Amino acid sequence: MNSELIQQIKLLPNQITLLRIFCFPVLWVLALAHLPKIFAAVLIFVGMTDIFDGYFARKMKIACEFGAKFDSFADSIFAVSIIFWLWILLPGFFAKHIMAIVLLFALYLLKIFLSFAKFGKMPHYHTYLAKFTTITSYVFASHALLFAPSILFFYFVAIIIIVSNSEHIFLILTSHKIDSDKKSAFE
Numbered sequence: 001m002n003s004e005l006i007q008q009i010k011l012l013p014n015q016i017t018l019l020r021i022f023c024f025p026v027l028w029v030l031a032l033a034h035l036p037k038i039f040a041a042v043l044i045f046v047g048m049t050d051i052f053d054g055y056f057a058r059k060m061k062i063a064c065e066f067g068a069k070f071d072s073f074a075d076s077i078f079a080v081s082i083i084f085w086l087w088i089l090l091p092g093f094f095a096k097h098i099m100a101i102v103l104l105f106a107l108y109l110l111k112i113f114l115s116f117a118k119f120g121k122m123p124h125y126h127t128y129l130a131k132f133t134t135i136t137s138y139v140f141a142s143h144a145l146l147f148a149p150s151i152l153f154f155y156f157v158a159i160i161i162i163v164s165n166s167e168h169i170f171l172i173l174t175s176h177k178i179d180s181d182k183k184s185a186f187e
Contacts, residue, residue: 008066013057017067020049020074024081031085039089040145046078047138054126068180072124075134079108082141093149100158107165114172124180125168133157133164 008014023046030039053071057063083105087094094101115123140157143150167185172178174185 008064008070011057011062011064011067012060013053013062014067014070016049016053016056017070017074020046020053021077023049024074024077027081027085031088034089036089036145039085040142043138043145044142047135047142050075050078050134050138054131063181065180068124068126069122071126072122072180076122082137086141086144089145090149093144093154097151097154100155104158104161104165107162107169111165111168111172114169115178118172119178121178123168123172123178125171125178125182126180127164127167127171127185128183129160129164129167133160136160 009018023042027039027042027046030042050071053067054063057067083101111123115121136157140150140153143153170185171182175182
C-alpha cells in the first residue's frame with residue numbers, strides 16, 4: 001500500500017467505513033447460519049456506521065474523494081448482498097415479491113451500466129435522496145427480521161429506491177462528470 005492510501009485509511013470516517021466492510025463477512029455468516037435476530041442487530045450497527053462516516057467527515061472537515069468512493073464501494077457491496085440475505089432469511093416474503101425485487105435490482109444495475117458506459121466507473125452520488133433510501137432500507141430490513149416484513153413498508157421503500165435510482169440516472173445522463181458532493185438533481 002502506498003503511504004497516501006494509508007493516510008486516507010487512518011482518517012476516522014474511513015475507519016468507520018472500513019469497520020462496515022469488515023461486518024460484511026460477519027453478516028454473510030449470520031445469514032447462512034439463519035440467525036435473523038443477531039443479523040438484524042449487526043445490520044443496525046452497519047446502518048449506524050453508514051450514517052456516521054459521512055457525518056464525521058463533514059464535521060471534521062475532512063471529506064475527500066477517496067472517502068466518497070470508499071463509502072460508495074461499501075454501499076454497493078451491501079446493496080447487492082442485502083437481496084441475497086433477505087432471500088436466505090425471509091424466503092417466503094422474497095418469493096411473494098420477487099418481481100418487485102427483480103425490477104428494483106434491474107434499475108440499480110441500469111444505473112451502474114449507464115455510469116460505466118458514460119464515465120467508465122461506478123457512480124458515487126451522495127444525494128439527500130440516496131441517504132434517505134439507505135436509511136429506510138436498513139430500517140425495513142432490520143424491522144422485517146426482528147418482527148415481520150411489512151408489505152406496506154416494503155413498497156414504500158421500493159418507491160423511494162425507484163425515485164432515488166431515477167435521480168441518479170438523471171444525474172448520469174445530464175452531467176459531464178460524477179460529482180459525489182451533489183446533493184440533489186435540482187441543485
